Amino acid sequence: MTDETTDVVQDGEVTSFTELVGQTHAAAELKADAEPILTVENLRMYFPIRSSLLKRTIGQVQAVDGVSFVVPKGGSLGLVGESGCGKSTTGQLITRLYKPTGGSMQFEGQDLAQLSNRQMRPLRRDIQMIFQDPYSSLNPRHTVGSIVGTPLRVHDVVPRSKTLARVQELLEVVGLNPEHYNRYPNEFSGGQRQRIGIARALALQPKLMVADEPVSALDVSIQAQVINLLQDIQKEFDVAFLFIAHDLAVVHHFCPEVAVMYLGKIVEIGDRESIYSNAHHPYTQALLSAVPDIKQAVTGERRERIRLTGEVPSPIDPPSGCRFRTRCPIAQEICARHEPPLLQIGKRHKVACHFAGRLGEHPREPLTARLLGVDASGQPDPGASPVTDLVEQPGYADTWFDLDQKTIGRA
Numbered sequence: 001m002t003d004e005t006t007d008v009v010q011d012g013e014v015t016s017f018t019e020l021v022g023q024t025h026a027a028a029e030l031k032a033d034a035e036p037i038l039t040v041e042n043l044r045m046y047f048p049i050r051s052s053l054l055k056r057t058i059g060q061v062q063a064v065d066g067v068s069f070v071v072p073k074g075g076s077l078g079l080v081g082e083s084g085c086g087k088s089t090t091g092q093l094i095t096r097l098y099k100p101t102g103g104s105m106q107f108e109g110q111d112l113a114q115l116s117n118r119q120m121r122p123l124r125r126d127i128q129m130i131f132q133d134p135y136s137s138l139n140p141r142h143t144v145g146s147i148v149g150t151p152l153r154v155h156d157v158v159p160r161s162k163t164l165a166r167v168q169e170l171l172e173v174v175g176l177n178p179e180h181y182n183r184y185p186n187e188f189s190g191g192q193r194q195r196i197g198i199a200r201a202l203a204l205q206p207k208l209m210v211a212d213e214p215v216s217a218l219d220v221s222i223q224a225q226v227i228n229l230l231q232d233i234q235k236e237f238d239v240a241f242l243f244i245a246h247d248l249a250v251v252h253h254f255c256p257e258v259a260v261m262y263l264g265k266i267v268e269i270g271d272r273e274s275i276y277s278n279a280h281h282p283y284t285q286a287l288l289s290a291v292p293d294i295k296q297a298v299t300g301e302r303r304e305r306i307r308l309t310g311e312v313p314s315p316i317d318p319p320s321g322c323r324f325r326t327r328c329p330i331a332q333e334i335c336a337r338h339e340p341p342l343l344q345i346g347k348r349h350k351v352a353c354h355f356a357g358r359l360g361e362h363p364r365e366p367l368t369a370r371l372l373g374v375d376a377s378g379q380p381d382p383g384a385s386p387v388t389d390l391v392e393q394p395g396y397a398d399t400w401f402d403l404d405q406k407t408i409g410r411a
């Protein structure tokens with residue numbers, strides 16, 4: 001992730017990606033009162049590692065480890081984090097490419113985690129996926145008409161005689177020439193191919209789309225067009241999105257709510273204001289500093305880039321306590337001993353850090369010690385009474401810990 005990827009030169013001027021998207025489309029608004037279309041609770045996916053010789057399980061890849069969130073009907077949640085954080089696995093669990101190790105995924109009154117493949121079949125229409133790579137996700141030997149028309153035929157949604165007309169309608173919706181239905185994917189540019197992928201996902205009029213880095217493979221100016229298209233589609237068809245990206249700039253406009261993931265866990269989640277102007281987790285702050293145009297747009301100031309050193313550690317043997325501690329600039333003793341609970345610190349803002357605070361204003365004492373029943377270094381404190389029900393809950397409670405006022409806040 002570099003500054004260069006978020007800037008584009010247009011007519012000799014440097015225009016940021018965020019500006020490009022914002023030129024034609026207002027930022028999507030939070031649907032705070034909408035019912036959830038998807039409620040994910042404590043979702044886990046551990047991939048077994050088997051020894052090649054004896055086929056015994058010798059370890060586990062903890063790709064997703066206790067993730068909870070809500071996607072509102074017709075709304076969009078952004079899921080952001082570096083490569084290897086478990087974003088794609090989360091998306092693939094929702095589309096039930098895998099059966100999760102644990103947790104639940106409530107979708108319209110059914111728990112997707114519990115359904116058999118047969119029970120899932122009718123729901124596959126409602127939950128569609130858009131993939132990152134518009135080159136490998138379209139079969140080069142099939143015409144666009146066949147690619148977009150296949151889901152219509154498989155699910156028997158329109159009479160065969162009407163398939164072509166429906167395909168042409170879909171091509172028009174995504175901004176392609178409807179007469180190009182008999183062309184092959186290699187006759188299209190990357191952005192156009194992604195439009196074909198979107199038309200295919202849209203064919204069955206899904207209620208939820210999981211878009212896994214749908215613009216990461218595209219040029220910045222094309223990225224903005226595709227995001228604007230997704231926003232138009234959302235408005236017109238009232239479809240909800242889980243929008244996965246590795247860059248906070250990409251989801252800023254489209255997602256009024258964002259979850260930041262690190263090594264299988266959500267470390268911060270909140271509405272746009274909380275994440276982009278009031279981030280409290282050092283990891284979110286580091287990701288934000290890589291997209292200075294956003295910070296600048298919000299506060300008018302440019303801030304120093306925080307460079308994250310090293311790679312995301314292996315999810316086979318993640319660090320003890322806080323998984324971010326091996327790269328965290330403010331880690332202390334307690335961070336190795338205890339995993340920080342995901343605390344609600346605002347009306348729509350949760351963060352998992354013992355020293356949560358605005359950049360440069362992190363507290364010296366862990367704010368979680370009393371809750372966990374430990375002292376400042378994380379050793380057991382016989383005088384403290386731990387709060388034992390700090391479970392991962394999707395959504396937000398009506399009360400929260402107000403870190404500024406040091407009191408309980410209320411909605």
Ligand SMILES: Nc1ncnc2c1ncn2[C@@H]1O[C@H](COP(=O)(O)OP(=O)(O)O)[C@@H](O)[C@H]1O
Nearest residue numbers: 047061063082083084085086087088089090315
């Ligand atoms: N099928 C699988 N088997 C074993 N490990 C996997 C599998 N899929 C993903 N992983 C591992 O899970 C972790 C998370 O991967 P992924 O969900 O693709 O992350 P992201 O999309 O955030 O880059 C990575 O360490 C990856 O290697």
Ligand code: SF4
Nearest residue numbers: 322325328335353354
């Ligand atoms: S809990 Fe500790 S290691 Fe983790 S982000 Fe907070 S300060 Fe850093």
Ligand SMILES: [Mg+2]
Nearest residue numbers: 084087088089
């Ligand atoms: Mg991925």
